């Protein structure tokens with residue numbers, strides 16, 4: 229297990245949550261194009277709780 233791997237406890241049940249990678253498709257305003265961006269979210273394996281991972285944002289995207 230990597231020492232710098234981020235962990236987080238579920239606020240509902242206290243279980244260790246897991247970081248899931250997820251792809252989002254967004255329409256580019258004013259065009260018919262779609263672009264895909266990756267996002268991360270915390271998912272609890274014990275209950276249905278999930279929340280956005282506070283990832284650093286890339287500006288100009």
Ligand SMILES: [Zn+2]
Pocket residue numbers: 238239240241242243272273274275276277
């Ligand atoms: Zn939970």
